[in-house]
Amino acid sequence: xxxxxxxxxxxxxxxxxxxxxxxxxxxxxxxxxxxxxxxxxxxxxxxxxxxxxxxxxxxxxxxxxxxxxxxxxxxxxxxxxxxxxxxxxxxxxxxxxxxxxxxxxxxxxxxxxxxxxxxxxxxxxxxxxxxxxxxxxxxxxxxxxxxxxxxxxxxxxxxxxxxxxxxxxxxxxxxxxxxxxxxxxxxxxxxxxxxxxxxxxxxxxxxxxxxxxxxxxxxxxxxxxxxxxxxxxxxxxxxxxxxxxxxxxxxxxxxxxxxxxxx
Amino acid sequence: xxxxxxxxxxxxxxxxxxxxxxxxxxxxxxxxxxxxxxxxxxxxxxxxxxxxxxxxxxxxxxxxxxxxxxxxxxxxxxxxxxxxxxxxxxxxxxxxxxxxxxxxxxxxxxxxxxxxxxxxxxxxxxxxxxxxxxxxxxxxxxxxxxxxxxxxxxxxxxxxxxxxxxxxxxxxxxxxxxxxxxxxxxxxxxxxxxxxxxxxxxxxxxxxxxxxxxxxxxxxxxxxxxxxxxxxxxxxxxxxxxxxxxxxxxxxxxxxxxxxxxxxxxxxx
Amino acid sequence: xxxxxxxxxxxxxxxxxxxxxxxxxxxxxxxxxxxxxxxxxxxxxxxxxxxxxxxxxxxxxxxxxxxxxxxxxxxxxxxxxxxxxxxxxxxxxxxxxxxxxxxxxxxxxxxxxxxxxxxxxxxxxxxxxxxxxxxxxxxxxxxxxxxxxxxxxxxxxxxxxxxxxxxxxxxxxxxxxxxxxxxxxxxxxxxxxxxxxxxxxxxxxxxxxxxxxxxxxxxxxxxxxxxxxxxxxxxxxxxxxxxxxxxxxxxxxxxxxxxxxxxxxxxxxxxxxxxxxxxxxxxxxxxxxxxxxxxxxxxxxxxxxxxxxxxxxxxxxxxxxxx
Ligand SMILES: Nc1ncnc2c1ncn2[C@@H]1O[C@H](COP(=O)(O)OP(=O)(O)OP(=O)(O)O)[C@@H](O)[C@H]1O
Ligand SMILES: [Mg+2]
Numbered sequence: 128x129x130x131x132x133x134x135x136x137x138x139x140x141x142x143x144x145x146x147x148x149x150x151x152x153x154x155x156x157x158x159x160x161x162x163x164x165x166x167x168x169x170x171x172x173x174x175x176x177x178x179x180x181x182x183x184x185x186x187x188x189x190x191x192x193x194x195x196x197x198x199x200x201x202x203x204x205x206x207x208x209x210x211x212x213x214x215x216x217x218x219x220x221x222x223x224x225x226x227x228x229x230x231x232x233x234x235x236x237x238x239x240x241x242x243x244x245x246x247x248x249x250x251x252x253x254x255x256x257x258x259x260x261x262x263x264x265x266x267x268x269x270x271x272x273x274x275x276x277x278x279x280x281x282x283x284x285x286x287x288x289x290x291x292x293x294x295x296x297x298x299x300x301x302x303x304x305x306x307x308x309x310x311x312x313x314x315x316x317x318x319x320x321x322x323x324x325x326x327x328x329x330x331x332x333x334x335x336x337x338x339x340x341x342x343x344x345x346x347x348x349x350x351x352x353x354x355x356x357x358x359x360x361x362x363x364x365x366x367x368x369x370x371x372x373x374x375x376x377x378x379x380x381x382x383x384x385x386x387x388x389x390x
Numbered sequence: 391x392x393x394x395x396x397x398x399x400x401x402x403x404x405x406x407x408x409x410x411x412x413x414x415x416x417x418x419x420x421x422x423x424x425x426x427x428x429x430x431x432x433x434x435x436x437x438x439x440x441x442x443x444x445x446x447x448x449x450x451x452x453x454x455x456x457x458x459x460x461x462x463x464x465x466x467x468x469x470x471x472x473x474x475x476x477x478x479x480x481x482x483x484x485x486x487x488x489x490x491x492x493x494x495x496x497x498x499x500x501x502x503x504x505x506x507x508x509x510x511x512x513x514x515x516x517x518x519x520x521x522x523x524x525x526x527x528x529x530x531x532x533x534x535x536x537x538x539x540x541x542x543x544x545x546x547x548x549x550x551x552x553x554x555x556x557x558x559x560x561x562x563x564x565x566x567x568x569x570x571x572x573x574x575x576x577x578x579x580x581x582x583x584x585x586x587x588x589x590x591x592x593x594x595x596x597x598x599x600x601x602x603x604x605x606x607x608x609x610x611x612x613x614x615x616x617x618x619x620x621x622x623x624x625x626x627x628x629x630x631x632x633x634x635x636x637x638x639x640x641x642x643x644x645x646x647x648x649x650x651x652x653x654x655x656x657x658x659x
Numbered sequence: 660x661x662x663x664x665x666x667x668x669x670x671x672x673x674x675x676x677x678x679x680x681x682x683x684x685x686x687x688x689x690x691x692x693x694x695x696x697x698x699x700x701x702x703x704x705x706x707x708x709x710x711x712x713x714x715x716x717x718x719x720x721x722x723x724x725x726x727x728x729x730x731x732x733x734x735x736x737x738x739x740x741x742x743x744x745x746x747x748x749x750x751x752x753x754x755x756x757x758x759x760x761x762x763x764x765x766x767x768x769x770x771x772x773x774x775x776x777x778x779x780x781x782x783x784x785x786x787x788x789x790x791x792x793x794x795x796x797x798x799x800x801x802x803x804x805x806x807x808x809x810x811x812x813x814x815x816x817x818x819x820x821x822x823x824x825x826x827x828x829x830x831x832x833x834x835x836x837x838x839x840x841x842x843x844x845x846x847x848x849x850x851x852x853x854x855x856x857x858x859x860x861x862x863x864x865x866x867x868x869x870x871x872x873x874x875x876x877x878x879x880x881x882x883x884x885x886x887x888x889x890x891x892x893x894x895x896x897x898x899x900x901x902x903x904x905x906x907x908x909x910x911x912x913x914x915x916x917x918x919x920x921x922x923x924x925x926x927x928x929x930x931x932x933x934x935x936x937x938x939x940x941x942x943x944x945x946x947x948x949x950x951x952x953x954x955x956x957x958x959x960x961x962x963x964x965x966x967x968x969x970x971x972x973x974x975x976x977x978x979x980x981x982x
Contacts, residue, residue, distance in 0.1 A: 149667050153674050166741055166761060243835070250844045251796075251829050282492050285461060289479040290506035290559070300505070304496040332830065339830075346830075350734050350754075350803045351964070352761045387495045388541025 143373070169355045177355035178362060187344060191363055194340035197253060198325050201260030205317060208261070209268035210310075214298045216269075217276045226269060234266035238324045242331060256328045256340075263324035264317035271316065275309025276302050308384050315376055326364065405436035408562060408595055409458060409476075414467035416453055427453045429621035430467065433614065435563075440589060440596040442606035442629075444649065445616030451599045454616070455565050458597065459485045471563075481510055484556040488568040490548045493540040493555070500536035503527060503555045510559060526554040529588060546570075546577040550584065557588060563595045571600070582608060586633070603649050607642060608635050615652045624652055693724040694890070694897050696747040697736045700729060701833075702853045702937050703772040703882045704749060706908040706945050708926040709919065713911065715904035720896060731832070732801065740765065746890040747901065751805035752955045753964070755885050759975055760965035764888040767976045768898070769905055770880040770949040775942040776806065776871040779859045780848045781840055787868055788813055791827060791848070798829045798836035799850040803964065805881070806850035809874040812958055816874075821962045840865070852881070853937055854929070872942070879951025891977050898977075902947075909945045949976060 151171060157163070158170040165173075181187035216223040238245075238259040249255040279302060287301045303310065329342025339347075341360055348356035384390050416428040427450040435441055435458075443451050456462050457469060460479045469476045471483065479485070486492070493502045503523035504516070513519035527533055530550040540548055549569050556564060570578045582605065589596060600606050606613045610629050617624045627648055631641050694716065698704045707727075710716060716725050728745065730736050733754035739745045741763060749771055758765065778797070784790060788810075791797070799806040807828070811821035829846060831839055833855045839846035840859060848868075849859065859865050872878055884905070891898050912919045920938070924931045937943060952975060953968075960968035969975045 145663065145667075149670060153671065157674075164741060166763070167738075243838075246831075246835055246839060247842060250842075250846075251798075251831060251835075251839060252845060280489075280491065282487055282489055283494065285479070285485070286487075286492055286494075288461075289459070289481070289483075289485055291481045291510055296509060301494070304494070307496070343830075347802055350732075350757075350801045352734075352737065352757050352763075383496070387539055389495055 139373075143369075166352070166354055169358060173355045174358045174362065177353070178359035181344075181356060181359055187341075187359065187363060189338065190341050190344040190360075191367070193338045194325060194329065194342070195367070197256055197340060198260060198321050201257045201325070202264060202318065202321055204257070205261045205264035205268055205321075206314065209265050209272055209313070210303065212265075213269055213272040213276060214302070216273060217298065217302060218294060223273075226273070230266050230270055233262065234270065236262075238263045239327050239331070242328070251332050256325065256332065259324045259328045260321045263320040267316045267320060268310075268313040271309045271313030272306060275306025275313075278309065279305040308390050311376070311380060311384060315372075318371065318376075322364070322368065405439070407434045408437045408471065409435040410468075410470045411435075411458075412468045412470075414454075414457060414469055415465040416450075416457060416462065417465050426621045428457065428464075431622045433623060433626070435595065435597060436611075437562075438593050438595055439611040440598060440609050442610035442613045443597060443599045443616065444601065444603065444606045444613055444653075446618055446653065447601060449616045449618045450621070451601075451616060452567055455485070455567050455597065455599050458563075459483055459565050461485075481506075481559050482561050483563045483565055484559060484561040485565045485567065486549070486552050486556055486569050488571050490545045490572065491540075492552050493548055495540050498537050498539055499532065499543070499551050500524070500527065502540070502551060503558050506555060506559055512559065522558055523554070526558040527551070529557065529591065530554045530584060544577075546573050546581055549573070549581060553585070553588065557592060557594070560592075561594065563597065565597050567599045568601070569598075570605070571602075578605070585609065603646055603653070604637060606649065607631070607645050608637070613645075613649055615649060617652070617654060619654075627652075691724065692720065692722050692894075692897060693726065694747065694901055695726040695728070695745045696749075696901075697728045697730050697739060697745050698749045699732070699736075701774075702923075702927070702934075702943070703774045705919075705923055705938075706771060706905060706912060707749070708923055709908040709911055710904050712922045712926070713908070715907050716900055718907075719903050720900035723897060723900065733804070734801070737763070740885075740887055743887075743889070745887075746897075747884055747886045749882050749884050751881060752879065752883060752952055753803060753805050753808040753959060755883060756952075756956055756959055756965055756968075756975075757803055759969075760967060765885050766888070766891070766974075767883045767949055767952070768886045768891070769884045769902060769947040771882040771884055771905070771945065771947075772880070773878065773942065773944045773946070773950075774852055774881040775856055775940060776809065776850070776852045776881060777856055777867045778810070778848055778850045778869040779840065779856065779865050779867050781843050781865055782847050783864070785847065785868060788824065789817060791824060793827070794845075795827055795847040796829045796845045797824060797827050797848040797850065798831045798839055798846045800832055800836070801830050802828070805871075806852075808955065808959065808964065809871050810850055810869075811962065812876075813869055813874040815958070815962070816876075821958075853940070853943070854927075854933075857937060857940075870942075875951060875954055877951060877954060879954065880946075880949050883949055886977070906947060909947065912945060952976070 155171050158165070158168050162168075178187070212226055216226040241259070241262065245255045245258055249258055283301050283305050284297060287297050292300065325340065326342035326345070329340040330346040332339070332343075341364060345357050345360035348354070348360060411431050411433040414428055414431045415426070418425040418427060431454065443454060445451050453462075457464055458476070460476045460483065493499070494505070497505060500520065500523050503526060504519045507513055507519040507522055508516070513522050524536065527536060530553050532547060532550050532554060535543065535547065535551075540551070543551065552569070570581050573581065585596075586609065588594075598606075598609055607629060613627045613629055615624045615627065616622065627645065629645055631639075631645065635642070696707070698707050711727060717723060728739075730739065733750045736745065736748040736750060737754065737758050740748050747768070755765075755767065778788070782795075785795070797810070799810065801807070810824060814823040815821040817823075829839070831846075833851055836846070836849045836851060837855045837859055840849040841862060851859065860867060871881070886898065920931050920934045923934045927934070953972060956965070956968040956975075959965045973980065
């Protein structure tokens with residue numbers, strides 16, 4: 128059992144690596160071919176050097192830390208709020224209707240579209256970026272969790288009632304674990320949306336002080352026409368995306384729903 | 391033998407009623423008609439007995455059992471347990487479903503058993519609850535599978551675990567809805583024997599839904615036969631065969647035939 | 660393994676086709692007479708509205724096809740010119756120098772306008788840039804913009820450190836910056852240009868504490884017209900027509916104020932009286948002359964905003980030698 132698990136994750140990493148290398152080789156071929164000016168399409172070596180410089184100077188690390196701190200905050204707030212709201216909605220028809228309506232209104236609204244309003248209401252600081260992240264994450268999360276609650280086999284709830292669980296215990300110990308596959312896919316969608324929202328918001332808001340996050344870093348490289356630096360920033364975003372997907376989400380899934388045979 | 395029979399019959403009459411149904415009705419309203427699944431049912435269930443609820447598919451066995459469990463509202467009538475009206479599910483009546491997936495998949499077997507104990511503060515401590523759980527897992531012969539997850543168990547093992555989980559709470563009544571209905575014949579016999587062993591050791595009252603006449607005859611003290619047309623219980627047949635029972639032994643075919651005749655099965659049609 | 664090889668070949672071919680398509684598209688463009696011009700929003704670009712309205716380029720070169728684009732910021736204009744989607748871009752001097760420093764093949768063709776550009780504050784307590792505290796925030800369009808360089812110049816003059824106020828900066832485009840300043844929340848200063856500058860100053864309590872001329876220490880051209888080498892060298896007749904049109908537009912504005920105001924009011928969707936007020940501002944001037952390039956270049960090179968600076972003005976302004 129353990130053996131197969133190990134080999135399959137090893138296989139996955141191998142495949143991942145293979146395609147990453149294919150993409151990098153393609154990139155280099157295009158860069159070297161001179162079809163596009165180097166100022167638009169720099170070669171890998173130049174990008175790597177830009178990345179190295181920004182790591183040595185500490186700037187990209189600082190900006191990454193800033194972005195990660197923001198996204199984690201926004202993400203946790205959204206997750207907790209989404210669970211709370213969905214739980215309340217699961218217990219009350221009227222409230223459920225309200226949440227449903229709100230989600231229908233707010234879910235399709237891109238956070239960036241709300242930007243002018245958010246600036247007027249919350250200013251241009253980190254609060255506004257948090258608001259945008261929460262807005263981007265909370266609605267898909269609520270919709271997923273509510274779908275998950277609805278999809279739960281009634282037997283679990285009835286067994287719970289039979290064992291004398293109160294409402295709170297039913298939600299905490301039955302509804303949430305039973306809908307975990309849905310919660311997880313909500314978290315995945317939410318994370319992707321949060322990243323997008325964060326980077327775009329940072330690009331638009333710019334820095335308050337020197338810290339503006341990765342989006343700001345990329346934007347700054349753009350205005351100073353440092354294309355390799357821009358790609359270095361994008362590279363860090365991709366890297367974080369892969370790490371979070373392969374090592375955080377996949378590992379969590381491995382340890383929960385997969386181990387429990389729920390997917 | 392004749393004396394024994396008399397003795398047992400007297401014992402039956404002496405027994406205390408634990409659950410008493412008086413004129414219980416349950417209707418399902420559909421777009422046009424009203425489906426009277428249970429129509430003014432009267433039934434006494436005695437302390438410590440195994441009562442089989444037998445009937446063709448769709449006759450309302452599950453509906454009746456869920457009434458007793460307290461899961462559904464009823465149209466009318468009264469349903470008393472120990473003199474108190476049943477209005478909601480309680481720990482003293484635990485339901486075991488036909489569905490193999492009644493264990494919580496996110497908990498190991500032992501966690502599944504321990505969790506209701508914790509909620510009801512049965513043991514003094516978590517260790518005590520664990521001890522209790524282990525004891526009941528041993529009772530249902532699942533020792534060695536404590537740390538497995540439900541999806542790693544066979545159907546029969548899942549039902550055993552569900553029995554352990556239910557019994558550990560020391561309910562007065564076990565409500566079992568065709569728990570062995572989806573098992574193969576051999577496993578089913580093994581689990582029937584296990585159930586009898588557990589019953590004898592714990593003295594729990596069991597209401598056992600089945601559509602298998604043989605299972606009803608082997609397990610029960612009384613067989614309540616339900617019919618589709620009557621929307622209720624046709625007849626309650628006492629089943630006084632000596633235990634352990636074997637298919638085909640003396641008296642078996644008599645009871646079997648009696649039940650069979652009540653089931654409206656007409657081979658010529 | 661086999662499938663992997665085949666798959667990667669397919670992927671390579673796919674990309675190859677896309678690339679081939681891209682370059683074919685680039686070459687397939689007909690060498691027709693055309694000029695593609697990008698501007699940004701604001702009164703500093705007024706002569707361009709006249710060129711558009713009066714079709715002055717077409718007048719000078721009848722067969723030409725003129726395309727106008729309005730882009731949100733200089734970076735976008737630069738990128739479009741790099742991608743050969745534009746021939747002419749209008750921008751301030753510092754963003755031009757950044758592109759030139761990075762090896763873009765472009766030079767300044769002409770000046771367009773001088774304009775007031777100033778730092779407006781909404782707090783009584785701030786009388787000069789020395790009065791900013793750590794709680795204050797200064798909004799401006801983006802790092803490397805003329806506003807940012809002017810602020811850095813002022814900082815250098817006072818503290819010898821051009822980055823002194825950098826950690827107070829908030830990047831906002833002009834409309835958002837104006838809203839933030841007027842909201843009087845965290846933003847306490849905004850470095851901006853007309854019409855935002857004038858609108859802000861109309862509000863009670865708003866004061867100007869620094870202007871561009873003061874910061875640079877001399878007059879400078881606010882917006883310049885920049886063209887690609889390709890336009891200047893390969894299509895001299897188009898380049899000439901464009902420059903002549905611009906001259907005519909500036910002359911027209913001087914000689915026909917009434918019509919000018921009418922055209923501008925329509926183009927910017929503002930009242931005629933307002934346009935008049937803006938145009939009469941003493942610092943608002945339109946001319947093809949280019950001033951201040953070397954001063955900006957000196958400062959930017961000295962403080963690492965650019966790595967090299969032009970040895971003489973001919974390196975960054977088109978002249979006969981480039982032909
Ligand atoms: N929730 C419901 N809504 C409407 N009708 C229902 C509902 N539940 C059951 N019924 C109907 O009530 C009747 C009795 O159903 P019930 O499940 O009690 O039968 P059963 O005897 O348990 O059958 P089986 O042996 O197949 O399990 C059936 O005709 C069924 O269609
Ligand atoms: Mg049933």
